[in-house]
Every structure is written in structure tokens, then in C-alpha cells.
Amino acid sequence: MDTTIRPQFKFDNSFARSMEGFFSSCQAESANAPRWLQFNHVLAEELGLDPVALDSEAGLAIFSGNDIPEGSQPIAQAYAGHQFGGFSPQLGDGRALLLGEVIDTQQLRRDIQLKGSGRTPFSRGGDGKAAIGPVLREYLVGEAMQSLGVPTTRALAAVATGNVVYRETTLPGAILTRVAASHIRVGTFQYAAARRDEDKIRQLADYSIQRHYPETANAENPYLAFFAAVADAQASLVARWMGIGFIHGVMNTDNMTISGETIDYGPCAFMDSYSASTVFSSIDHGGRYAYSNQPAILIWNLSRLAETLIPLVNPKQEKAVELLTETIECIQPLYESYWLTAMRAKIGLSTEDPSDSQLINDLFTAMEKGNADFTLVFRRLSNALRGDSELVRGLFTNPVDFDAWEQRWWRRFEQDGISAETSAEMMDSLNPIYIPRNHKVEEALAAAVDREDLVPFKKLLNVLTHPFDELEENEDYAEPAPPTEIPYKTFCGT
Numbered sequence: 456m457d458t459t460i461r462p463q464f465k466f467d468n469s470f471a472r473s474m475e476g477f478f479s480s481c482q483a484e485s486a487n488a489p490r491w492l493q494f495n496h497v498l499a500e501e502l503g504l505d506p507v508a509l510d511s512e513a514g515l516a517i518f519s520g521n522d523i524p525e526g527s528q529p530i531a532q533a534y535a536g537h538q539f540g541g542f543s544p545q546l547g548d549g550r551a552l553l554l555g556e557v558i559d560t561q562q563l564r565r566d567i568q569l570k571g572s573g574r575t576p577f578s579r580g581g582d583g584k585a586a587i588g589p590v591l592r593e594y595l596v597g598e599a600m601q602s603l604g605v606p607t608t609r610a611l612a613a614v615a616t617g618n619v620v621y622r623e624t625t626l627p628g629a630i631l632t633r634v635a636a637s638h639i640r641v642g643t644f645q646y647a648a649a650r651r652d653e654d655k656i657r658q659l660a661d662y663s664i665q666r667h668y669p670e671t672a673n674a675e676n677p678y679l680a681f682f683a684a685v686a687d688a689q690a691s692l693v694a695r696w697m698g699i700g701f702i703h704g705v706m707n708t709d710n711m712t713i714s715g716e717t718i719d720y721g722p723c724a725f726m727d728s729y730s731a732s733t734v735f736s737s738i739d740h741g742g743r744y745a746y747s748n749q750p751a752i753l754i755w756n757l758s759r760l761a762e763t764l765i766p767l768v769n770p771k772q773e774k775a776v777e778l779l780t781e782t783i784e785c786i787q788p789l790y791e792s793y794w795l796t797a798m799r800a801k802i803g804l805s806t807e808d809p810s811d812s813q814l815i816n817d818l819f820t821a822m823e824k825g826n827a828d829f830t831l832v833f834r835r836l837s838n839a840l841r842g843d844s845e846l847v848r849g850l851f852t853n854p855v856d857f858d859a860w861e862q863r864w865w866r867r868f869e870q871d872g873i874s875a876e877t878s879a880e881m882m883d884s885l886n887p888i889y890i891p892r893n894h895k896v897e898e899a900l901a902a903a904v905d906r907e908d909l910v911p912f913k914k915l916l917n918v919l920t921h922p923f924d925e926l927e928e929n930e931d932y933a934e935p936a937p938p939t940e941i942p943y944k945t946f947c948g949t
């Protein structure tokens with residue numbers, strides 16, 4: 456490996472340049488004995504970086520926080536946020552450091568951030584560090600989401616630091632290098648609003664408009680149009696989560712981006728057998744962020760964003776509230792239309808019928824009653840279209856409800872007039888066979904943490920990067936976990 460090439464990033468740090476008051480400059484802590492865990496060549500290329508130069512000792516030094524690349528201006532960003540409904544006026548990057556921004560090969564501006572690189576002025580009581588398990592978990596789930604076509608932050612690199620992290624036990628430390636369209640959150644707006652600083656809110660809104668929704672700058676009311684654009688992106692995002700059985704787990708306002716990318720894969724998980732009330736997070740006692748609650752929380756979070764924009768939308772507070780409320784009232788139908796479009800396609804329909812929503816909801820009811828696996832039901836529907844219903848039927852403990860549903864589905868399908876094979880192919884390109892199954896993720900993380908064995912992680916990552924391509928040799932990656940007495944729980948990625 457050639458270590459003489461110094462990796463170049465061509466940073467252009469617009470946030471550090473123009474968003475004074477929203478960050479603190481700081482440095483990464485040094486890593487004692489950095490070691491590579493994973494590097495994302497494809498993403499590096501997409502970012503216009505040199506993967507060969509980065510996949511080296513010099514790259515390892517950068518991604519472990521031991522070397523600051525040329526042009527980087529490391530900062531920790533400030534934000535506030537509602538966490539489980541309670542407001543904290545100051546959170547911020549307590550364990551993350553933005554190295555800078557690059558313009559990728561598609562001319563899009565992307566943040567490059569170290570997560571787990573040590574304390575910052577926003578760390579409060581925390582150590583600013585991350586452990587190998589949660590870092591690899593975020594890597595796996597984020598890259599799986601990307602391959603599933605869901606907007607998400609990405610993972611460029613994961614490295615072990617050689618430092619010890621103290622949690623319930625001592626754990627090996629690691630750093631994830633995360634890439635995002637930006638790290639501006641609903642909570643960033645709340646940070647400015649909590650300080651009652653209208654100029655700061657405007658500065659942040661103008662920056663966000665320019666960076667993410669430049670078309671709204673020309674609208675009659677740019678700030679209202681900006682709000683509608685964020686609401687649209689987020690409604691579309693949550694509809695996609697719902698379509699793959701994804702539960703974010705901590706939909707706090709500080710974990711909700713303005714760009715519409717999924718962010719902060721902590722206690723998230725995909726459900727196996729379908730149940731609307733599924734919760735995985737060990738700290739979500741009230742089920743606030745349960746699967747079926749996610750669309751309601753979407754609206755709740757966007758309402759918090761709307762509140763911060765009141766002074767910008769109209770000088771008369773009453774008028775501003777009226778305009779923003781009108782937009783908020785559109786979110787539910789907007790979300791439903793995204794959901795319905797996605798779900799129709801998932802069951803192989805190409806046209807619209809007023810009965811479709813009922814048809815889809817009845818499938819979910821049958822799945823819930825029959826303890827059927829979310830991912831496999833949708834995937835195996837295409838087998839039914841190809842003449843073999845037994846694979847999908849067999850997923851239901853008692854298939855009577857499914858049988859009745861299937862008859863209705865066939866009638867609706869015939870009305871569509873598309874050939875079964877065409878629809879089946881479309882369905883296989885939308886309904887994954889491989890998702891990050893909890894037991895497979897845990898298995899891969901345990902091997903990496905307990906035995907420094909990255910083989911299961913790399914294999915799983917490879918499978919998840921091709922979620923629609925069914926291969927016989929990968930059969931066990933498609934299977935749900937064997938039944939256990941104890942329900943699966945996830946823990947915050949701290």
C-alpha cells in the first residue's frame with residue numbers, strides 16, 4: 456500500500472464559514488492503536504475522493520481522528536431537541552466532529568463527520584466516544600437502507616481506535632465516518648428559536664433553503680414553501696420506512712433531518728412478524744416511537760419545526776400560525792398518498808382503485824393475526840402471482856384470512872390488466888428478500904467485538920447491499936430469527 460500519497464478532500468466548508476453561533480471548533484481525541492474495520496470504496500468514489508489513497512495508513516490516521524486532512528475545519532454543531540417529548544434547549548454534537556463538506560461527483564454538497572471521536576463542548580456528562588458494536592450497526596443498517604432505496608446518511612469508514620470505552624462493561628472504541636446531505640436537524644432550528652434570536656433562525660433557514668431546497672427561495676412565501684418542502688421529504692421518508700417494516704426507535708426532533716435523510720441509527724430495527732405496536736428500544740417504555748406511531752410522530756416533529764418558523768412566515772403572528780397550520784394539515788393526506796403509492800406497487804398493482812387502501816390494510820390485519828413475517832409476505836406474493844401461493848400462505852399461522860384476502864387481491868389484480876410476470880418482476884425489485892435481521896446483525900457484531908472477526912460483518916454487509924437479488928447460498932439471511940421467549944430489545948447507540 457502506498458502511504459506516500461496524502462489523501463486530498465477539496466473541502467469547501469460553508470457551514471463553518473457562514474453559520475457562526477451554530478458550532479464550536481474543536482479537535483478529535485487521539486486514538487491509541489487505530490485499526491481498519493471497513494472502508495466504503497464505492498462511496499469514496501461517489502464523493503470524488505481517491506479510494507486508493509484513503510484505504511491506507513494515511514486514511515486510517517484521518518478516520519481515527521489522529522490526522523486532520525488539509526482544508527478540514529473540525530467543528531461540533533449545536534442543536535436542541537425534544538427527546539421523548541421533553542425539550543432540551545442544548546444538545547449538540549456531543550460525540551461527533553464535522554470534518555468539512557465536499558462537493559460530490561453529482562455536484563451535491565455532502566458533510567463528512569467523525570462519530571465517536573471524543574469530547575466536544577456539547578458532551579455534557581458523556582465521553583464523546585462510541586463502541587465497535589454500535590458503529591458497525593450504524594454502518595450495516597445505513598448501507599442497507601441505501602440499497603433499499605431509502606434516503607439515508609451513509610457510512611464511509613469504520614475504524615477501531617484501540618481506546619477503551621466505559622459503558623456497563625469496558626468495550627473497544629471505534630469511530631464511524633458518516634456522510635450526510637447535511638446534519639441540520641429540526642433540533643437545529645429549535646436551538647435558534649429557544650434563544651429567541653430571530654436573526655439566527657432566518658440565517659439558518661436561508662442557509663437550509665440554499666443548501667437543500669433552493670427552488671423555494673423563489674416562492675411567494677419562501678419560508679412557508681421551505682416548511683412544505685421539508686414536510687414533503689419527511690412524509691415520503693416515513694412512508695418508505697413503513698413500507699419495509701423499519702422502526703427508527705428514537706424519532707426525537709434532534710434525530711430528524713431537514714434534508715429528509717434517515718439519521719442516527721441507534722436502537723432501530725426491522726420487524727420480523729408483523730405487529731403494528733412493535734417497539735424495540737429498551738428506553739421507549741410508553742411506545743411513543745412504535746411502528747404504527749411513526750406517522751403521527753412525523754407530524755408532531757414537523758409541528759415543532761413550524762413553531763420555530765412563525766416569525767419568518769409572517770410579521771403577524773396570527774397569520775403565520777394560520778398559514779403554517781394549513782400546511783401541517785396537509786401532511787397526513789400527503790403521507791397517506793406516499794404510503795398508498797408505495798404499498799400498491801408492493802402488492803403488484805399498477806392502477807388506482809378507491810378500494811386499494813382497504814385491501815392493503817386488510818392484508819396487514821391478516822398478517823398481524825397470522826403472525827406473518829413482514830418482509831417475506833411481500834416478497835412471496837410474487838411467487839403467488841407466478842402460480843405458487845403456498846410459500847406465502849405458509850407464513851401465516853392460520854391462513855384462512857389470507858386465503859380470503861388472496862381471492863380479493865386476484866380479482867383486483869385482474870382488473871389491473873397487467874401480466875402476472877411483469878408485476879411479479881416489479882414486485883421483486885421493490886420487496887427485498889434481505890433486510891438486516893436482528894439476529895444476523897447481533898451475530899456479526901458479536902464476532903467483531905468478541906473475537907475481532909470481521910468475516911460475518913463483511914458477509915452480511917455484502918448481502919444487504921444486494922437486498923433484491925435472491926441467492927440460494929444466502930437462504931439463512933432471509934429467515935426470521937428462531938422464536939425465543941424474550942422479545943428483541945435494542946439499546947441506545949451510546
Ligand code: AMP
Pocket residue numbers: 546547548549550551577578579580581582583584585705709710719721947948949
Ligand atoms: P443520540 O442518541 O445519538 O441521538 O444522541 C443524543 C444526544 O446525546 C446528542 O446530543 C449526542 O451528541 C449526545 N450523546 C450521546 N452519546 C454521547 C456520548 N457518549 N458522549 C457525549 N455525548 C453523547
Ligand code: MG
Pocket residue numbers: 709710719
Ligand atoms: Mg442523535
